[in-house]
Amino acid sequence: MATTTASAATTSAEFDELRREVAYLRKRSEQLAASLVRADTIAAAIRHELEQKRRGFTLMGELAVTLGQDTDYASAFHAISRRINSALNMQRTAVLTPNDDGSFSAVVLQGYDEAEQQEIGGRTIVVPAEMLDPLRPVLLTRADPDERLAEVRSALGLPYLISSPVLLNGEVVALLVTGRVREQRPFLPRLGRSDVETVQAVGAYLAAVLTGQRLQQAENLANYDPLTGLPNLRLATDRLQQAVTLAARDGFKSAVMFVDLDGFKAINDTLGHAAGDATLRIVAQRLEASVRKSDTVGRIGGDEFIIILPHIEHAEGARVVAEKALAEICRPMDAYGLHCQVGASIGIAVFPEHGSDAATLLRRADEAMYGVKKSGKRAVHFVGGR
Numbered sequence: 001m002a003t004t005t006a007s008a009a010t011t012s013a014e015f016d017e018l019r020r021e022v023a024y025l026r027k028r029s030e031q032l033a034a035s036l037v038r039a040d041t042i043a044a045a046i047r048h049e050l051e052q053k054r055r056g057f058t059l060m061g062e063l064a065v066t067l068g069q070d071t072d073y074a075s076a077f078h079a080i081s082r083r084i085n086s087a088l089n090m091q092r093t094a095v096l097t098p099n100d101d102g103s104f105s106a107v108v109l110q111g112y113d114e115a116e117q118q119e120i121g122g123r124t125i126v127v128p129a130e131m132l133d134p135l136r137p138v139l140l141t142r143a144d145p146d147e148r149l150a151e152v153r154s155a156l157g158l159p160y161l162i163s164s165p166v167l168l169n170g171e172v173v174a175l176l177v178t179g180r181v182r183e184q185r186p187f188l189p190r191l192g193r194s195d196v197e198t199v200q201a202v203g204a205y206l207a208a209v210l211t212g213q214r215l216q217q218a219e220n221l222a223n224y225d226p227l228t229g230l231p232n233l234r235l236a237t238d239r240l241q242q243a244v245t246l247a248a249r250d251g252f253k254s255a256v257m258f259v260d261l262d263g264f265k266a267i268n269d270t271l272g273h274a275a276g277d278a279t280l281r282i283v284a285q286r287l288e289a290s291v292r293k294s295d296t297v298g299r300i301g302g303d304e305f306i307i308i309l310p311h312i313e314h315a316e317g318a319r320v321v322a323e324k325a326l327a328e329i330c331r332p333m334d335a336y337g338l339h340c341q342v343g344a345s346i347g348i349a350v351f352p353e354h355g356s357d358a359a360t361l362l363r364r365a366d367e368a369m370y371g372v373k374k375s376g377k378r379a380v381h382f383v384g385g386r
C-alpha cells in the first residue's frame with residue numbers, strides 16, 4: 001500500500017512538472033508569436049517607407065525631365081500635377097496662387113471633372129495661415145478631426161491632403177495641395193511623412209517653374225510688343241544687325257522695310273481705340289503671312305512696323321515682298337466688329353548699297369518711307385525714291 005502511494009505521488013509530481021513545462025512553452029510561444037508580429041509590423045513599415053521613398057525619387061526624376069522639356073509653363077504645371085497623382089497615388093492635385101486681396105485662386109485642378117473645375121476655378125479660396133508656413137507642411141489623414149481646415153478641405157473636395165507653400169524670395173507665390181477623396185486601405189498606401197517630404201520637394205520644383213515663368217515674362221516684355229506679339233524695336237534691331245553681319249560675312253544682300261500705316265489715325269479717332277488695336281493685330285497677322293518664316297516682322301511703335309529680309313538674291317526681290325505686303329494691308333478688314341480699311345507707305349533699304357549697319361539701314365528705310373508719304377502714300381520706294 002505504501003509503495004502504491006509513493007508511486008502515485010511520483011506520477012503526480014511528474015505531471016505537475018510537465019504542466020509547468022507546457023505552460024512555459026505556451027507562454028514562450030506566445031512571446032515568440034508577439035515578437036514575430038512586431039517584426040512583421042516593423043518590416044511592413046520599412047517596406048512602406050521604402051516604397052514612399054521610391055515613389056518620391058521616381059517623381060523627382062520625372063519632374064527633372066519635365067522641366068527640361070516644357071517651355072510652356074502652364075503645360076509644366078499640369079504635367080507636374082499629373083505626375084503627383086500617378087506617382088504618389090493621389091486622386092486630386094491643385095495649384096493655388098494668391099490674389100491681391102490675400103485670397104487664393106486655383107490655376108491647376110488635376111483629377112477634377114469639368115464641372116468641378118469651372119465651379120472651383122470661378123471662386124476665390126481663403127487659405128488659413130497654418131497652410132502657408134513653409135516650415136510646417138500640412139498633413140491631414142483620417143486621424144485628424146473633421147473640423148480642422150474644414151473650409152479648405154470642402155472648397156477643394158479633399159478630406160485627406162498634403163499641402164506645401166511655394167516660395168520665391170521668401171514670398172508665398174503658390175500653394176500646392178494634393179490628396180485623396182477617400183482612404184482605401186489596404187489598396188492605397190497611407191499618407192505619411194515621406195509623402196510630405198516629396199510634396200515639399202515638388203514645391204521647390206514649382207518654384208523653379210515659376211522663376212522660369214517670370215523670367216520668360218520679363219524677356220517677353222523686353223523683346224516683344226504686348227499688343228501684337230511681334231518683336232519690338234529692340235529685338236528687331238538686334239535681328240537686323242545679325243542679318244547684316246551674316247550678309248557681310250557670306251557676301252549676299254539683306255533688306256529692311258519701314259512700314260507706316262496710312263489712314264490709321266482716322267480709325268482711332270472715329271471708331272475708337274479698341275478698333276484701332278484690332279486693326280494693328282490684323283495688320284501684324286497679314287504682314288507675317290506675307291513673308292518667309294526666316295524673315296522678321298516687328299512693330300516698333302504706334303502704327304509703324306518693320307520687315308527684315310535677312311537673305312535676298314537681288315534688290316528687286318525686296319520690292320516683290322513689299323508690294324505683296326502692301327496689297328495685304330490694303331484689303332478691307334473687320335476690326336472689332338467694324339468694317340475699316342487702311343493703306344501703307346513702305347520704304348526699303350538694302351545692304352550693302354544703302355548702309356553697313358542696322359542703325360543706318362533703319363534710318364535710310366525711314367527716309368524712303370517719308371518719301372512715299374510726300375508723293376501720295378500707298379506705295380513702295382527704295383532709298384533714293386525709285
